[in-house]
Structures are given as C-alpha cells and as structure tokens.
Amino acid sequence: MNHDERHDRFMERLERGEKIEATDWMPDEYRRLLLKLIHMHAVSEIMGAFPEKEWVPKAPTLKRKLAIMAKVQDEMGHGQLLLRVAEDLAAPLGKTREDLIDDLIEGRVKFHNVFHMGSPTWADAGVIGWLVDGAAIINQAALLDTSYGPYARVLKRICAEESFHMQHGENIILALAGGTKEQKRMLQEAVNRWWEPLIFFFGPVEVTPAAQRMIDYKIRTKTNEELRQQFFNKYIPRIRSLGLTIPDPDLRCDEKEGKWIFTEPDWKKFGEIVRFNRGPKSQERIGLRRFAHEEQRWVREALVRSREKQPV
Amino acid sequence: MREKGVEKLEGCEIRTEYEVFEVFVQKTQADPHIHVGSVVAPSPDMALVTARENFLRREQAVNIWIVPRDEVHATPYDDPDWFAREFDRKYREVGGYSENGRLWKRYRERAMHLEDIVRDLNGTPAGNSGKRDGGKGS
Incomplete structure (x- = not known):
C-alpha cells in the first residue's frame, strides 16, 4: 500500500467515526499536530499548578487549604496522564519524557497564557478555579470526542476532576461575593485582572491553517470562537448576577446574530508572553520547575540503578 | 518498547x-x-x-x-476479521427469546428473568410478581 492509499484509508476511518490508537498507522502531520496539542496541554496542567500552589500556605481556613492542595495535586496528575499520551506519540520521533520536560524548561514548548500571570490575592485563587478552569473545561469537553483514542480516554478522567475544580472555585468566589466590602472589592479586582487573559486563552478569532488541519483530522471539532462564545453564554450572566462588572465597556450581545461582541485582547502582548515566556511570572515558575527537575535528577537515576541491581 | x-x-x-x-x-x-x-x-x-x-x-x-x-499482548485494531460475526448470534442472548413472554401469556404466566430471581433472593419487596404470586397465579 502506498502512502496516498494509506492516507485515504486513514481519512475513511475518521469519517466512519473510528478512534485512532497509538499503535495504528497515522499520517506524520496527524502525529505532529496531536503531539503539539497534547504536549502543550500537559505542560499547561503542570504550570497551572503554580499560580494556585502559591496559595496553599496562605489559604484562609484549613478546609480551603486541603481543597486547594487537592486541586494542585490534580493538576500535576493530569499533567502526568497527558505526558503519557504525548510520550507514546513522540516515541517514533525519538523523543522521551525527559525531552518533553526539557522542552518546557528550555522554552521550546508553550503553555497557556493564563499560567504566566500572577495570582496576588485569594480572590485570584477563586477566579482561577471559577473562570480559568471554567474556560479550560469548555475547551476540554469539546475535545472529548477527539479522533485520538488515548487522548479521549484521558480527557474523560480529567473532565470529571475538573468539575470538582469548578465547584471549588465557585465556592470561593461565592463566599467573597457575599462577604465584606473589602472582599467584594478584592473579587472585582481579580475579575478585572483575569478577563483579558481569559479572552486570549481561547486563541485567535480566525481559524488558522493549523487549526483547520486539526478540524480536518477530527482532532477537534469546534473553532476557537465557538468555544469563546460558549464561555460568554455561560459566564457573563453569572458574573453580572453577582453584581460584578466585566472590564469591557463594549461587551454586548448581538441578538440578531446570536453572539457576543467583545473587545479583542492585546494579541501581540499575550502572543509574546506565551512565545517568549515573557509574562510577569513566566521565568519564576519555569525556574521552579527547572529546579525540581534538575535537583531531583539524582533520585530518578538512583531509582533506575537500584532496579538494575536487583534480579528481575 | x-x-x-x-x-x-x-x-x-x-x-x-x-x-x-x-x-x-x-x-x-x-x-x-x-x-x-x-x-x-x-x-x-x-x-x-x-x-x-x-x-x-x-x-x-x-x-x-x-x-x-x-x-501485554493484544489483538490488532486494524483487522476487523478478528472480531467478525458471520452469523446472527441472537440464539446466545436473552433478547433472542423475547417470544417467551407472549407464549407464557397463553398460560396466564410471565417469562422469568434473572433480575427477578436476584431481587427475590435479596428479599427486596416484590412488585407485580408478589401481588400475582398471592393471587391468580396459583
């Protein structure tokens, strides 16, 4: 079978709604698009733990501390599950887990813009759970019917846990929204900080060639803008119901077109933050990740060597 | 690997x-x-x-x-013949005997199912069957 025939047969499988497995033949382009997406997803989960872990020692009550610790643990767990999926895709390209992590600490793989930002107050911890996780769930739920089986299976588990994150975040912000004047002000300021990064999070309005290829390959089925509009539909009424103001004076719903009109974020600024790790917290957090990876290298080596010495 | x-x-x-x-x-x-x-x-x-x-x-x-x-040794995904079903296998399944319900009706009885047996063994209060057992079924 020549390459074109294989490719046709592969596309027919996708058309029939079949899932692709790690051991199946797949076009190189499909593998690379998937790897890029899942690698970024994986390292974003890991880097997503950082803005929140900063609040573990400072959480206001023991219950809040336990809950946010559980969340940080989940994010790392999701990172591990996703790295497993990425690793199997990367293996034929000669890349390993170490390489995937090296890519992160050397700045060769991007992670989501939201995790480059600071989380200066407890309200930020709440808003991350409420709105950032809310946005992430919309993204991830839209990927549940992805054509790549191993990714679909891992996403199912991740989405189940993300729904806890959503409740957790809502619980924090509901407490603040019903609290003192000072707490309400803190919440409003956090929403002000997160709104623009959240709009950027969903990506460019136009369908880029790479995004179109992902849709062709049924890796994803929805466009960035469809997902962003979903987010608006779900969250704008809720944000407003709490008496909070959304920091976009031009935000309105176009009833005729059935969509939200919004002020576009500073694409260039956030693009550079993500591409060059130039956000307010990028270097600090990557530095922590690098420290963990390098300082614990001897442990990983020792574990591997100790097994080599045992009769297996 | x-x-x-x-x-x-x-x-x-x-x-x-x-x-x-x-x-x-x-x-x-x-x-x-x-x-x-x-x-x-x-x-x-x-x-x-x-x-x-x-x-x-x-x-x-x-x-x-x-x-x-x-x-781990696995079957291939790309060989559908591995899981081929050449014949109708209804005869192996509960659903292949749905006419029993109709046949039992002639004798004023109903088909029995595993679920009924398990439920009765567990002493769960029986619904229709309980009523019937004590009544016209005998």
Whole structure:
C-alpha cells in the first residue's frame, strides 16, 4: 500500500467515526499536530499548578487549604496522564519524557497564557478555579470526542476532576461575593485582572491553517470562537448576577446574530508572553520547575540503578 | 518498547528513562481488574505508588495490578476479521427469546428473568410478581 492509499484509508476511518490508537498507522502531520496539542496541554496542567500552589500556605481556613492542595495535586496528575499520551506519540520521533520536560524548561514548548500571570490575592485563587478552569473545561469537553483514542480516554478522567475544580472555585468566589466590602472589592479586582487573559486563552478569532488541519483530522471539532462564545453564554450572566462588572465597556450581545461582541485582547502582548515566556511570572515558575527537575535528577537515576541491581 | 534508560548527554550527564506500566484497578473484590491507563516508573514498586496517586485520588479500590507494557499482548485494531460475526448470534442472548413472554401469556404466566430471581433472593419487596404470586397465579 502506498502512502496516498494509506492516507485515504486513514481519512475513511475518521469519517466512519473510528478512534485512532497509538499503535495504528497515522499520517506524520496527524502525529505532529496531536503531539503539539497534547504536549502543550500537559505542560499547561503542570504550570497551572503554580499560580494556585502559591496559595496553599496562605489559604484562609484549613478546609480551603486541603481543597486547594487537592486541586494542585490534580493538576500535576493530569499533567502526568497527558505526558503519557504525548510520550507514546513522540516515541517514533525519538523523543522521551525527559525531552518533553526539557522542552518546557528550555522554552521550546508553550503553555497557556493564563499560567504566566500572577495570582496576588485569594480572590485570584477563586477566579482561577471559577473562570480559568471554567474556560479550560469548555475547551476540554469539546475535545472529548477527539479522533485520538488515548487522548479521549484521558480527557474523560480529567473532565470529571475538573468539575470538582469548578465547584471549588465557585465556592470561593461565592463566599467573597457575599462577604465584606473589602472582599467584594478584592473579587472585582481579580475579575478585572483575569478577563483579558481569559479572552486570549481561547486563541485567535480566525481559524488558522493549523487549526483547520486539526478540524480536518477530527482532532477537534469546534473553532476557537465557538468555544469563546460558549464561555460568554455561560459566564457573563453569572458574573453580572453577582453584581460584578466585566472590564469591557463594549461587551454586548448581538441578538440578531446570536453572539457576543467583545473587545479583542492585546494579541501581540499575550502572543509574546506565551512565545517568549515573557509574562510577569513566566521565568519564576519555569525556574521552579527547572529546579525540581534538575535537583531531583539524582533520585530518578538512583531509582533506575537500584532496579538494575536487583534480579528481575 | 522497553527503554534501556541510560544514555550520555553532553559527555557526562546520565539520563533516566522509566519503563511504561499498564495499570489495572479493582474497585471491590466482586469486580474484575479494569484497565485505567498507564504510568512510567523506575520499578514495579514505584509504578504501584504512582498508579495509586494518579488514578485513585478519589475513587476507592481494593487492589491494583501493574503490568510492563511489553508483556501485554493484544489483538490488532486494524483487522476487523478478528472480531467478525458471520452469523446472527441472537440464539446466545436473552433478547433472542423475547417470544417467551407472549407464549407464557397463553398460560396466564410471565417469562422469568434473572433480575427477578436476584431481587427475590435479596428479599427486596416484590412488585407485580408478589401481588400475582398471592393471587391468580396459583
């Protein structure tokens, strides 16, 4: 079978709604698009733990501390599950887990813009759970019917846990929204900080060639803008119901077109933050990740060597 | 697929690559072990710990198996003949005998199902059957 025939047969499988497995033949382009997406997803989960872990020692009550610790643990767990999926895709390209992590600490793989930002107050911890996780769930739920089986299976588990994150975040912000004047002000300021990064999070309005290829390959089925509009539909009424103001004076719903009109974020600024790790917290957090990876290298080596010495 | 795990980088640094283990979780002793995913680990012991941390942060379980991926032998996905169903296999299934209900009606009885038996054994208050058993069915 020549390459074109294989490719046709592969596309027919996708058309029939079949899932692709790690051991199946797949076009190189499909593998690379998937790897890029899942690698970024994986390292974003890991880097997503950082803005929140900063609040573990400072959480206001023991219950809040336990809950946010559980969340940080989940994010790392999701990172591990996703790295497993990425690793199997990367293996034929000669890349390993170490390489995937090296890519992160050397700045060769991007992670989501939201995790480059600071989380200066407890309200930020709440808003991350409420709105950032809310946005992430919309993204991830839209990927549940992805054509790549191993990714679909891992996403199912991740989405189940993300729904806890959503409740957790809502619980924090509901407490603040019903609290003192000072707490309400803190919440409003956090929403002000997160709104623009959240709009950027969903990506460019136009369908880029790479995004179109992902849709062709049924890796994803929805466009960035469809997902962003979903987010608006779900969250704008809720944000407003709490008496909070959304920091976009031009935000309105176009009833005729059935969509939200919004002020576009500073694409260039956030693009550079993500591409060059130039956000307010990028270097600090990557530095922590690098420290963990390098300082614990001897442990990983020792574990591997100790097994080599045992009769297996 | 098993990684040897050690290679030289920049002359002196030693790199570590872990082995892939498939993970199977048993929720209760009345359940079979079910495949939930995989982990990488330097040893079976560490694979068990990592599996617990990755897959059982909330769910309860009584047992975990981890199996080196190399030891898993599987059927191919791209050979549909492996799972071919040349014949109608209704005769093997409960659904293949749905006419029993109609046939029993002639005798003023109903078809019996496993669920009824289990329910009655467990002493769950019977619904229709209870009423009928004490009445016209006898």
